[in-house]
Amino acid sequence: MSAELAWLLLAGIGAGLTGSVAGLASLVSYPSLLAAGLPPVVANVTNTVAMFGVTGGTVAGSRRELRGQGRRIAWLALASFLGGAVGAALLLTTPAEAFETVVPWLVGGGAVLLLLRDRIRS
Known part of the structure; x- marks a missing residue:
């Protein structure tokens, strides 16, 4: 096994745990x-496709908690679909350099939101 493959396997396990x-x-x-x-x-598209399975697993594992939430789920699914469509359109129509510039800020912002999530919920 190459070092790169071992790294990606370890990262996949870490991503699964984080997810x-x-x-x-x-x-x-x-x-x-x-x-x-x-x-x-390419990394973004690969990541998005790979994480699609996580969504299915999360929904399947949360069936009990989701009972009675049909209307809320429908609105959230619509918002997610529209946001994903807009994001995909932007990804495909803007230069790769623009994406490369904004991504570190988005990843950093996601990390900060993760750290502050309990304060934000209050």
Whole structure:
């Protein structure tokens, strides 16, 4: 096993743990894909497709908690779909350099939100 493959396997485990605990697996997996040498846009698409399975697992594991939340789930699903569509359009229509410039700020912002989540909820 190459060092790069071992690193990505370890990062995948870390992303899974981060995703199950805090819901922010991409804070581990996306930078790991960049470190493995993938270009930022390719790493983003790879990460998004890989994390799609996490969503299904989370929903399946949360069925009991989601009972009676149909209307709320429908609105959140619509907002997620629209946000994803706008994000995908921006990703595909803006230069890769713009994406490379903004991504560190988005990842950093996600990390800060994770650290402050209890204060934000209050």
